[in-house]
Amino acid sequence: MSITVRYFASLREQLGRGEDRLEAGDADTAAGVWARAVPDRTMPERILIAINQEYADGDHPVRDGDEVAFFPPVTGG
Amino acid sequence: MSITVRYFASLREQLGRGEDRLEAGDADTAAGVWARAVPDRTMPERILIAINQEYADGDHPVRDGDEVAFFPPVTGG
Amino acid sequence: MSVSLHPKPFDPWTLLADYQSRLPAGRFGANAVFVGTMRDFNEGDDVRAMTLEHYPGMTERHLEDIVAEARRRWPLEDCLIAHRVGAIEPGQPIVLTAAWSAHRQAAFEACRFLMEELKHRAPFWKRETLGDGETRWVARNTEG
């Protein structure tokens, strides 16, 4: 098992990839996942986070097998 | 010329007619038109009045040739 | 014509599609619509049929005034009001109001305004035929 990290829209374009896979770490959080997956960039302030397709905060715990998504403010409708 | 008086909906049914014609009187008002056209009934409190198809109050002046309509609260839509 | 009275059943979606096809595509962005349909119940009773009386001339004029007022209050591309008159059966549309704008707030607010103004001021009167064949005039509209 591992953690799937996903990026959408302008963030996906800036990073040049839509997905990363990380080994699950101990006592990890969503913000911790960002720090490991994108070590060269501070997590943007207005970013939205979803864990297993539900909105979550940066300090929300992440477990082995989770899907963690990062994306900019939504602009549908 | 004269004044056309019109009644709609439940009021028309209660009076048994949809229209009256009155000779124009001096210094008449909508309420005065009612009193002359329907002398056996006090003008109902919640009645709506239109003069020449525009809403008006009972003390609005009425002139020769005007069409004065009386009807209950509206229930369209 | 942005206001129409219909002695026969009308299909609101066909009416909207036809009307909108004449508006400049790409301009309006937001379209809010309300359709009122005859229910088969009212005030706790079964309703079998309805007759809608109106004041020919004044009704059309008043609906035009409501449209004009909406266009003064909000930045609208267009408005539409359609209303049945005469004998109506449950499940048939009674009224359609629609507003097109570049922005959704204007469209939502104007569409609701058209409907509330129509309910409170436009000269229409409903007479219901109940399940037992008795008829009654609807005394007042519900708040909404």
Place this chain on the structure above:
Amino acid sequence: MSVSLHPKPFDPWTLLADYQSRLPAGRFGANAVFVGTMRDFNEGDDVRAMTLEHYPGMTERHLEDIVAEARRRWPLEDCLIAHRVGAIEPGQPIVLTAAWSAHRQAAFEACRFLMEELKHRAPFWKRETLGDGETRWVARNTEG
């Protein structure tokens, strides 16, 4: 299904007619609808085309949650949300929200709620192609 995503253009009026034909006629009385259409301008610039990205799975789930929340808040007969994804041209519908109720206040409020919630929370992202061929991500939705 009260929620659907459309990779191809959809006709909101056909969708509404089809969906409503399955609802019990005579029950709902009030139907409020919003249709958002792609404009050919935004933030002062000509817009030639648009691409709508979404998060497959989460988007559908989130729209279902919004419908469920509306049904908890208002007495509704039914709700409908349809949304385009992929490449879109000016004049084409992007989104449809609809609410059916016995009462118009519930229909109006629920329809607007569906739309505002969708705008603020549902994972969709717009990328515009401007008149000069340049592309840009829409940074934020307008208030509405």
